[in-house]
Amino acid sequence: MSEIPQGGLPGGADTPPSYxxxxxxxxxxxxxxxxxxxxxxxxxxxxxxxxxxxxxxxLWDGLRYIEQFDGTD
Structure with a gap:
């Protein structure tokens, strides 16, 4: 399985994050x-x-889901 690079879209490791x-x-x-x-x-x-x-x-970085917060954190 291939990893989606940071930034959420194909384009290489130098793609800046898009949070x-x-x-x-x-x-x-x-x-x-x-x-x-x-x-x-x-x-x-x-x-x-x-x-x-x-x-x-x-929280998302492009198409990469990171975490959910329930509002009581």
Missing amino acids: RVLLFDRDGKVQSSVPIPVHDDELAKAVAQRMSNGLSAE
Whole structure:
């Protein structure tokens, strides 16, 4: 099985990350998709966790799913 390079799309290891946070409303519908200008997973997770603030959120890098936050973290 081939790995999807960081950045979520084919193009090589030098492809910069493209992080975004999806925030969901109480009904589970996407409320917003917010790009975040960071360069590594750990910082992206910290930002996404802070952004969740009572809402469910998902962190993505291009097409690569990273983590879900339930808003109580």
